Amino acid sequence: xxxxxxxxxxxxxxxxxxxxxxxxxxxxxxxxxxxxxxxxxxxxxxxxxxxxxxxxxxxxxxxxxxxxxxxxxxxxxxxxxxxxxxxxxxxxxxxxxxxxxxxxxxxxxxxxxxxxxxxxxxxxxxxxxxxxxxxxxxxxxxxxxxxxxxxxxxxxxxxxxxxxxxxxxxxxxxxxxxxxxxxxxxxxxxxxxxxxxxxxxxxxxxxxxxxxxxxxxxxxxxxxxxxxxxxxxxxxxxxxxxxxxxxxxxxxxxxxxxxxxxxxxxxxxxxxxxxxxxxxxxxxxxxxxxxxxxxxxxxxxxxxxxxxxxxxxxxxxxxxxxxxxxxxxxxxxxxxxxxxxxxxxxxxxxxxxxxxxxxxxxxxxxxxxxx
Amino acid sequence: xxxxxxxxxxxxxxxxxxxxxxxxxxxxxxxxxxxxxxxxxxxxxxxxxxxxxxxxxxxxxxxxxxxxxxxxxxxxxxxxxxxxxxxxxxxxxxxxxxxxxxxxxxxxxxxxxxxxxxxxxxxxxxxxxxxxxxxxxxxxxxxxxxxxxxxxxxxxxxxxxxxxxxxxxxxxxxxxxxxxxxxxxxxxxxxxxxxxxxxxxxxxxxxxxxxxxxxxxxxxxxxxxxxxxxxxxxxxxxxxxxxxxxxxxxxxxxxxxxxxxxxxxxxxxxxxxxxxxxxxxxxxxxxxxxxxxxxxxxxxxxxxxxxxxxxxxxxxxxxxxxxxxxxxxxxxxxxxxxxxxxxxxxxxxxxxxxxxxxxxxxxxxxxxxxxxxxxxxxxxxxxxxxxxxxxxxxxxxxxxxxxxxxxxxxxxxxxxxxxxxxxxxxxxxxxxxxxxxxxxxxxxxxxxxxxxxxxxxxxxxxxxxxxxxxxxxxxxxxxxxxxxx
Amino acid sequence: xxxxxxxxxxxxxxxxxxxxxxxxxxxxxxxxxxxxxxxxxxxxxxxxxxxxxxxxxxxxxxxxxxxxxxxxxxxxxxxxxxxxxxxxxxxxxxxxxxxxxxxxxx
Numbered sequence: 001x002x003x004x005x006x007x008x009x010x011x012x013x014x015x016x017x018x019x020x021x022x023x024x025x026x027x028x029x030x031x032x033x034x035x036x037x038x039x040x041x042x043x044x045x046x047x048x049x050x051x052x053x054x055x056x057x058x059x060x061x062x063x064x065x066x067x068x069x070x071x072x073x074x075x076x077x078x079x080x081x082x083x084x085x086x087x088x089x090x091x092x093x094x095x096x097x098x099x100x101x102x103x104x105x106x107x108x109x110x111x112x113x114x115x116x117x118x119x120x121x122x123x124x125x126x127x128x129x130x131x132x133x134x135x136x137x138x139x140x141x142x143x144x145x146x147x148x149x150x151x152x153x154x155x156x157x158x159x160x161x162x163x164x165x166x167x168x169x170x171x172x173x174x175x176x177x178x179x180x181x182x183x184x185x186x187x188x189x190x191x192x193x194x195x196x197x198x199x200x201x202x203x204x205x206x207x208x209x210x211x212x213x214x215x216x217x218x219x220x221x222x223x224x225x226x227x228x229x230x231x232x233x234x235x236x237x238x239x240x241x242x243x244x245x246x247x248x249x250x251x252x253x254x255x256x257x258x259x260x261x262x263x264x265x266x267x268x269x270x271x272x273x274x275x276x277x278x279x280x281x282x283x284x285x286x287x288x289x290x291x292x293x294x295x296x297x298x299x300x301x302x303x304x305x306x307x308x309x310x311x312x313x314x315x316x317x318x319x320x321x322x323x324x325x326x327x328x329x330x331x332x333x334x335x336x337x338x339x340x341x342x343x344x345x346x347x348x349x350x351x352x353x354x355x356x357x358x359x360x361x362x363x364x365x366x367x368x369x370x371x
Numbered sequence: 372x373x374x375x376x377x378x379x380x381x382x383x384x385x386x387x388x389x390x391x392x393x394x395x396x397x398x399x400x401x402x403x404x405x406x407x408x409x410x411x412x413x414x415x416x417x418x419x420x421x422x423x424x425x426x427x428x429x430x431x432x433x434x435x436x437x438x439x440x441x442x443x444x445x446x447x448x449x450x451x452x453x454x455x456x457x458x459x460x461x462x463x464x465x466x467x468x469x470x471x472x473x474x475x476x477x478x479x480x481x482x483x484x485x486x487x488x489x490x491x492x493x494x495x496x497x498x499x500x501x502x503x504x505x506x507x508x509x510x511x512x513x514x515x516x517x518x519x520x521x522x523x524x525x526x527x528x529x530x531x532x533x534x535x536x537x538x539x540x541x542x543x544x545x546x547x548x549x550x551x552x553x554x555x556x557x558x559x560x561x562x563x564x565x566x567x568x569x570x571x572x573x574x575x576x577x578x579x580x581x582x583x584x585x586x587x588x589x590x591x592x593x594x595x596x597x598x599x600x601x602x603x604x605x606x607x608x609x610x611x612x613x614x615x616x617x618x619x620x621x622x623x624x625x626x627x628x629x630x631x632x633x634x635x636x637x638x639x640x641x642x643x644x645x646x647x648x649x650x651x652x653x654x655x656x657x658x659x660x661x662x663x664x665x666x667x668x669x670x671x672x673x674x675x676x677x678x679x680x681x682x683x684x685x686x687x688x689x690x691x692x693x694x695x696x697x698x699x700x701x702x703x704x705x706x707x708x709x710x711x712x713x714x715x716x717x718x719x720x721x722x723x724x725x726x727x728x729x730x731x732x733x734x735x736x737x738x739x740x741x742x743x744x745x746x747x748x749x750x751x752x753x754x755x756x757x758x759x760x761x762x763x764x765x766x767x768x769x770x771x772x773x774x775x776x777x778x779x780x781x782x783x784x785x786x787x788x789x790x791x792x793x794x795x796x797x798x799x800x801x802x803x804x805x806x807x808x809x810x811x812x813x814x815x816x817x818x819x820x821x822x823x824x825x826x827x828x829x830x831x832x833x834x835x836x837x838x839x840x841x842x843x844x845x846x847x848x849x850x851x852x853x854x855x856x
Numbered sequence: 857x858x859x860x861x862x863x864x865x866x867x868x869x870x871x872x873x874x875x876x877x878x879x880x881x882x883x884x885x886x887x888x889x890x891x892x893x894x895x896x897x898x899x900x901x902x903x904x905x906x907x908x909x910x911x912x913x914x915x916x917x918x919x920x921x922x923x924x925x926x927x928x929x930x931x932x933x934x935x936x937x938x939x940x941x942x943x944x945x946x947x948x949x950x951x952x953x954x955x956x957x958x959x960x961x962x
Contacts, residue, residue, distance in 0.1 A: 024776055024777075024778065024779055024781070024782040025775065025776040025777075025782060025786075026782065026785055026786075027781070027782070031781065031782075031785050137782070137785035137786055138785070138786060141771075141775040141776060141777075141786055142775070144775075144776075145774060145775060151776060153776055153778075212824070212827075213791075214824070215793065215821060215931060215951075216792070216793075216904060216951050217951055218950075218951050252761075252788060252791075253904065253951060254791075257824075269657075269659060270463070270465070270657050270817040272463070272465055272474075272827075272830055275827055276827050276828060276830045278827075279824040279825075279827035279828040280827075280828035282824060283824055283825065283828055289824045289825075290823065290824060290825035290828070291482065291823055291824075291825060292823065292824055293821035293822060293823050293824070293931075294818060294821065294822050294823075294824055294827060295792075295793065295795060295818065295821050296795060296816065296817065296818055297817050297818060298815075298817070406917070413916060418863060418865065418885070419884075419885030419886065419938070420885060421867065421868050421883075421884040421885030422860075422863075422865045422867045422883065422884075422885045422886070423865055423866040423867055423868070424860075424863035424864065424865040425863070425864040425865070425866065426862075426863050426864040427863050429862045429863050429864075430859070430862070430863060479887075479932075479933070479936040479937040479938060480929075480932065480937065499914060499916065499918045500914060509908065509910065511898035511899035511909050511910060511911040512898050512911075513913070514912055514913055514914075514915060515913060515914050515915060515919075517914070517915065517916065518912060518913060518914045518915025518916060518935075519915065520915075521915040521916050521935075522889065522890060522893065522912065522915045522935070523859055525887075525890075526885075526886050526887055526889070526890030526893075527859040527860050527863060527865055527886075527890075528859060528886070528890040528893045528894045529858070529859060529893070530893060530898075530912070531898070552857070552862060553857065553858065553859040553862050554857035554858045554859065554861075554862070613899065613909050614898050614899065614909070615898075640898075759910075759913070759919065759921055760920065760921075761905070762903055762905040762906055762908075792920070793919075793920030793923070793931075794918060794919050794920050794921075797918055797919070798913075798914070798918075798919050
């Protein structure tokens with residue numbers, strides 16, 4: 001998804017773009033994503049700024065490729081179970097509001113107006129109208145189609161070609177070299193491997209998540225609904241399984257239930273403890289789900305960097321190499337902003353957000369301070 | 372209390388029954404876990420007891436084999452070595468620390484869960500029918516050939532009065548003759564393969580005098596019921612608005628293309644159609660068993676590459692009931708020996724081994740004869756629905772393949788929704804593979820059946836850990852299970 | 857000839873169920889699908905996309921085409937679920953009644 005967005009904005013900036021992927025379109029984490037375009041789960045700071053930029057860009061795509069990708073500005077609803085959790089959530093939302101987020105407090109009595117089937121024992125919540133959703137695989141495919149970039153799927157990058165002065169000059173693939181003065185690393189969870197091919201370090205790690213997909217239902221869940229503890233889980237550094245329910249209805253009918261987080265490498269095998277926790281959490285929010293059937297579950301691997309921020313921008317260690325990966329569970333949402341920033345960096349313009357917090361070399365032992 | 376090792380057999384068709392009986396007679400405690408209300412699977416599907424059929428064999432072949440299996444099941448059950456759990460729809464088998472957990476849903480409603488723990492499992496999950504789309508195949512009145520047979524054998528009902536049986540494969544013969552015997556008018560048996568091709572495969576057939584005799588017997592039955600046989604023909608369309616009223620059939624040339632000018636219309640209210648079978652591999656795949664194409668890969672002892680997991684019957688490659696019996700028998704004997712810590716003695720099952728070799732050779736020969744006619748995928752019109760659940764048309768799949776890069780089953784699913792619905796792609800995968808030009812491979816389906824979220828949420832806590840009284844597990848609990856001590 | 861005669865079946869006493877309120881005769885032991893087939897009904901569901909009618913397809917619980925609402929509970933497979941005296945079977949439109957899912961909430 002991030003690669004597709006980079007391709008779109010780079011092509012719109014007038015660049016000649018080639019997209020190389022060892023698998024099919026959306027074959028990695030994108031195809032396993034829920035398509036969350038969230039501002040609600042982000043605390044004030046660089047990631048929230050990127051999310052707000054991205055949300056504006058997604059909205060602008062809504063009439064074109066966004067429509068084909070089932071873009072739906074459905075809004076998010078974060079709920080708290082206890083008065084204490086509600087107080088914390090309300091304070092968190094106040095900070096977000098100061099940073100430009102639309103966040104409307106919702107009392108316990110008003111919750112049924114927004115979500116008639118929510119559990120009755122909740123203390124209250126906050127409504128985030130800017131949260132939206134797309135179908136991620138469709139989004140990636142239609143952005144790629146719209147940008148007109150040449151697509152090389154099923155082609156594996158085996159090396160990054162660098163000149164005598166260290167400048168990046170293209171990529172080597174299993175089906176021949178591709179020359180280019182700039183290479184964008186949008187390999188997601190495998191972005192660390194691609195960086196290594198260029199001789200630079202980028203510590204992207206997989207953080208596994210399961211999603212449950214229910215039988216098709218009438219529209220019983222209107223927003224993206226999650227419990228306030230989700231935010232703490234996202235920010236957690238724990239390797240152990242953490243689950244906090246994120247429940248949403250889709251245009252196509254099924255309800256999607258996320259989001260488990262555990263660091264177990266690239267193990268795709270079914271984890272019943274993970275899906276059990278997801279199911280229990282979802283029923284806690286929407287009791288009617290108890291009798292609703294899950295048709296399938298699948299795992300995806302979020303690309304995770306130690307400080308939970310993505311790597312975006314040029315890599316001073318390998319001139320000509322740009323990174324756009326490590327968005328953890330927010331890659332679909334942050335893709336548009338990332339693509340726009342990368343395109344601005346590629347064309348020598350001044351990116352509209354400060355890229356310093358996203359510097360790819362920030363994990364080096366010296367903090368990347370020495371050139 | 373028994374100290375016997377415990378084998379769970381999933382599926383009570385020919386393979387599962389043969390495996391369960393072979394293992395139970397050799398000192399293994401067996402739990403036979405099956406979705407049906409009665410043993411038999413699809414091949415030996417029995418009428419509901421309340422229908423009180425005194426002559427069910429009128430709808431069956433090899434009734435003596437069935438009697439032998441049923442008697443063995445009763446004997447071992449009586450002796451306490453075999454527990455037959457009916458109405459248990461297995462949705463997942465998982466390895467736990469020192470056992471395998473078989474998770475099932477109870478009864479036809481499938482709203483309540485139970486878990487059976489065993490030392491090893493034999494997956495005898497059978498198969499389901501492949502149907503390749505054509506215009507009108509979603510009309511009420513169009514059913515799978517096996518579905519018409521299952522409804523007849525189990526419910527003693529006919530799908531309609533005038534039936535066309537069509538497609539390809541050895542199943543069409545018993546379906547046509549069975550429906551005719553039960554009183555339906557079979558207006559035509561439409562088979563896309565040609566008898567000449569069957570004869571060209573004579574080496575495979577010559578080794579099977581029994582099969583040839585069966586063929587002759589079916590020919591006699593077809594003649595007796597005056598069923599017109601249209602070999603090297605295919606159904607090109609089914610007609611009707613809210614239900615089937617007719618089909619158009621046409622002749623195929625030697626290369627499998629439709630011969631112009633041969634189309635004709637046959638009025639009917641039912642079309643029973645099938646193009647062969649596909650294995651149920653979901654449980655094996657989720658356990659991590661290696662697959663070969665669309666089937667579970669097994670060794671000479673019917674072992675998968677996951678320790679403690681055997682597989683037999685259609686799940687390991689479609690080949691019919693006789694092959695399933697041989698494979699199940701070998702699996703049961705191998706499991707019995709290995710679970711008790713001894714080395715199996717293959718010469719002891721030499722007869723089953725020979726039968727297995729013979730039937731596999733035969734089914735390989737049949738596979739080449741009964742291949743779908745060339746060009747079937749190109750012939751599907753753009754406006755024909757291929758994914759029945761999500762109503763995705765052939766044209767949508769083609770467009771996604773051409774313009775969005777949907778050139779494999781997973782991408783096609785993500786980009787068109789074909790395969791995302793209730794059946795999880797079991798019905799449409801062959802067509803989507805044909806339309807996108809990719810090979811048909813077994814999908815990953817961690818849930819072999821839809822599972823209520825309440826059942827997932829109520830899964831037992833720690834593997835092999837203490838269970839709360841009244842926990843769902845206790846319903847199927849067997850206090851002699853080593854896994855529960 | 858019919859299948860009951862062929863197999864010399866002596867089913868128990870027939871009972872009545874309803875399809876969309878109309879009485880339908882059923883035999884003990886039969887599934888919802890078998891009962892409706894015996895009554896000459898080939899379809900009892902409309903699809904959620906185009907509203908097309910559907911009935912039994914695979915007959916063995918794999919394809920989910922025969923989904924039906926029985927006693928208010930949507931998405932039952934007619935080919936698996938046995939009939940009981942008095943069952944209220946309803947043609948299922950699309951995803952079926954939400955009431956089958958959201959019990960007591962509305």
